[in-house]
Every structure is written in structure tokens, then in C-alpha cells.
Amino acid sequence: MAKSHKPVVWFPFAAGGTVIAFCIPVIVLLTFLAALGHVPAGLSYDKMHSFAVSVLGKLIIFGVVALSLWSSAHRLRCTCYDFGLRADTLAAAVLYVAAIIGSVASAVFLLRI
Amino acid sequence: MTPLKERLVQLEVLRYYPDTDTEAHFQTYEVVCQEEWVVLDALNKIKADIDPTLNYRWSCHMAVCGSCGMMINGEPKLSCHAFLREYEGVIRVEPLAHFPVERDLVTAPDDFMEKLKRVKPYVIPKEIKPISEGEYKQTPAQLMKFRQYSMCINCMLCYAACPQYGLTPSFIGPAALTLAHRYNQDSRDGGRKERQEVVATHEGVWECTFVGACSEVCPAHVDPASALQQMKITSSIDWIVEHLIPGGKS
Numbered sequence: 001m002a003k004s005h006k007p008v009v010w011f012p013f014a015a016g017g018t019v020i021a022f023c024i025p026v027i028v029l030l031t032f033l034a035a036l037g038h039v040p041a042g043l044s045y046d047k048m049h050s051f052a053v054s055v056l057g058k059l060i061i062f063g064v065v066a067l068s069l070w071s072s073a074h075r076l077r078c079t080c081y082d083f084g085l086r087a088d089t090l091a092a093a094v095l096y097v098a099a100i101i102g103s104v105a106s107a108v109f110l111l112r113i
Numbered sequence: 114m115t116p117l118k119e120r121l122v123q124l125e126v127l128r129y130y131p132d133t134d135t136e137a138h139f140q141t142y143e144v145v146c147q148e149e150w151v152v153l154d155a156l157n158k159i160k161a162d163i164d165p166t167l168n169y170r171w172s173c174h175m176a177v178c179g180s181c182g183m184m185i186n187g188e189p190k191l192s193c194h195a196f197l198r199e200y201e202g203v204i205r206v207e208p209l210a211h212f213p214v215e216r217d218l219v220t221a222p223d224d225f226m227e228k229l230k231r232v233k234p235y236v237i238p239k240e241i242k243p244i245s246e247g248e249y250k251q252t253p254a255q256l257m258k259f260r261q262y263s264m265c266i267n268c269m270l271c272y273a274a275c276p277q278y279g280l281t282p283s284f285i286g287p288a289a290l291t292l293a294h295r296y297n298q299d300s301r302d303g304g305r306k307e308r309q310e311v312v313a314t315h316e317g318v319w320e321c322t323f324v325g326a327c328s329e330v331c332p333a334h335v336d337p338a339s340a341l342q343q344m345k346i347t348s349s350i351d352w353i354v355e356h357l358i359p360g361g362k363s
Contacts, residue, residue, distance in 0.1 A: 084280060
């Protein structure tokens with residue numbers, strides 16, 4: 001029996017899972033605080049803008065967004081499978097394309113800053 | 114000494130005789146049990162006093178042999194480890210899910226046994242030594258790397274809990290893959306490459322979607338889900354070495 005090529009999608013999924021576990025709860029909390037008008041001094045618009053202008057900043061933001069999207073897409077694909085949706089190729093195509101579109105969009109927006 | 118507390122327990126047991134029944138049906142038994150009994154005690158009482166035709170497997174009555182696995186109120190459990198005091202009302206007892214029923218609560222484990230053989234769950238020595246050179250020694254740290262995974266009692270509860278095995282019966286499954294990991298992790302073993310031919314396929318670790326139900330129901334705390342995730346990491350590293358590193362193809 002041939003070995004599987006699933007590591008191609010699984011490795012970014014695992015990396016994205018780690019990013020989601022460590023970064024996303026903090027980002028959600030900070031965004032929530034910002035929405036209520038409580039922006040910590042270190043995360044003011046000017047500081048965040050200058051971070052997003054730098055190449056390293058763009059790479060970090062892109063990494064967090066793209067890996068999180070990919071991980072979520074793969075997790076959703078697995079969840080569909082767990083619930084008995086056997087059209088795995090279709091589910092994979094739709095979800096991965098959505099993740100790729102989101103990643104490309106984040107790259108475009110980052111390059112415009 | 115205070116007398117033991119008794120309780121009238123209702124058990125709804127799945128009955129099925131493939132030779133005569135067209136389909137399975139539930140039979141309800143009322144049995145007087147002692148409060149500290151387990152479901153297996155209640156079944157034994159039914160067989161002894163009420164209905165000797167009831168079929169089920171059991172042996173040790175102490176969660177070691179792994180033969181009395183069944184679905185109790187829809188959850189895979191060892192019936193010798195399912196205390197009656199943890200249940201209220203009617204207790205529904207069915208054969209292990211995802212396995213063909215041989216008779217009543219007895220299932221056919223043939224598929225699991227065949228898969229177990231395929232992962233070569235035994236030490237394939239890294240180096241063959243003559244007996245005169247003595248035993249293969251191991252440090253406590255080397256033992257701890259696989260000890261947890263060697264605690265499997267082959268009860269198959271993890272197969273009954275795994276939704277992937279239910280949906281894709283060709284999946285090698287939690288217990289067999291965990292035993293592959295147990296031998297891969299053994300410092301005396303050199304058989305990982307052979308086992309990868311089964312482990313790294315679609316039907317091997319990659320059919321697992323990390324639901325984690327296997328680890329929740331495991332009565333021996335083996336944690337098959339962790340073994341499978343570790344094998345996904347090593348299988349992914351293998352894939353990178355084989356496909357992306359020049360000269361890495363084995």
C-alpha cells in the first residue's frame with residue numbers, strides 16, 4: 001500500500017494549531033478590549049502600524065493569519081469527515097480554496113500598508 | 114457487620130442469534146443486585162438464575178483480560194469496571210459497536226486481530242546477538258518512552274469509540290497503531306521502517322482525525338490518541354526527508 005501524501009496538508013495544520021492555541025485567544029481578547037476603547041499603550045494604532053510596515057512585521061502577521069486559516073480549514077475538513085460527509089475531496093477543495101483566498105487577501109492588504 | 118445494600122436493577126440487553134433471528138432485539142431483565150456490583154455481576158446473576166441462554170465474554174473480572182467490553186448506555190466499557198452505582202434507571206447493554214455480532218453480546222474480533230498482525234507488534238531486533246552476549250539491556254528512561262503504550266489489554270473499546278473506524282472499516286485503528294508506536298519507541302527495536310509501510314498509509318495514522326474518543330474510553334490509560342499524533346509527526350518528517358531532501362528517498 002502506498003504511503004500517504006497527507007503530511008503536505010497536515011504539517012501546516014499542526015503549525016497553525018500551535019499558532020491558534022498560543023496567539024488567537026490573546027488577539028481575540030485584545031481586539032475585544034480595543035472595541036471597548038481600552039487599547040494598551042503598547043498596542044496603539046501608531047505602534048501597530050509601524051509594526052505592520054516592517055518586513056518582519058508583515059511576515060509575522062501573514063504567518064499567523066495564513067497558518068490559522070489553513071489549520072481551521074483542515075480542522076473543518078476533518079469535522080465534516082467525522083460527521084459522515086464522505087465527499088472529502090469536495091470539502092477539502094472548498095475549504096482549502098477559502099483558506100488560500102484568505103491568505104492571499106491578507107498578503108495583498110499587508111503589502112498595501 | 115452491616116448487611117450489603119441491595120437494589121433492583123433493570124437491564125435491557127441486546128439479544129441476537131444469527132442462526133434463528135432475522136434481526137436483533139432487546140430483552141429486559143429485572144435482577145436484584147448488591148449496590149457495589151458491576152454490570153458483569155448483574156449479567157452473571159441473570160445467566161445463573163434467570164436466563165442461561167444469554168451469551169457474553171468475560172474472564173478476569175478485574176479489568177486486566179480485556180474480554181468483557183460492551184456498550185453500556187451507549188458507551189464502550191469493560192462490564193467488570195462499570196459500577197451499577199454509577200447508573201440510574203434502565204441500563205442498556207449492547208455488544209461492542211463497529212464489530213459484527215456473533216451472538217448476543219459476543220462480537221467477532223477478527224478484523225482487529227488481522228490488523229494487529231499487520232503492524233508487526235513485536236520487537237524486531239536492531240541487532241541480533243548470540244545468547245552468550247547476554248540480554249538486551251535498557252535504561253529506565255528508555256523503558257519510560259514506551260511503557261504507557263505497552264499497557265494495552267486489546268479490549269477494543271477504542272475501536273468501538275472511534276467514529277473513523279465506524280465510518281471507514283479499513284482504518285488500522287487506535288490500538289493496533291498504538292502498539293506499532295510502542296515497538297517503534299523501544300530502544301531494542303529496529304522495525305520502524307517495516308511498520309511504516311502500514312502506519313504511514315491513508316488507512317494508517319492519516320485516517321485519524323484526532324477525535325480523541327479512544328483515549329477517553331481506554332480503561333488502561335494508554336492514550337492511543339497521543340501515540341497516533343506522535344506517529345503523524347514522525348511520518349511527516351519521513352515524508353519531508355523522502356520527497357524534499359535530495360538523496361533522502363529510501
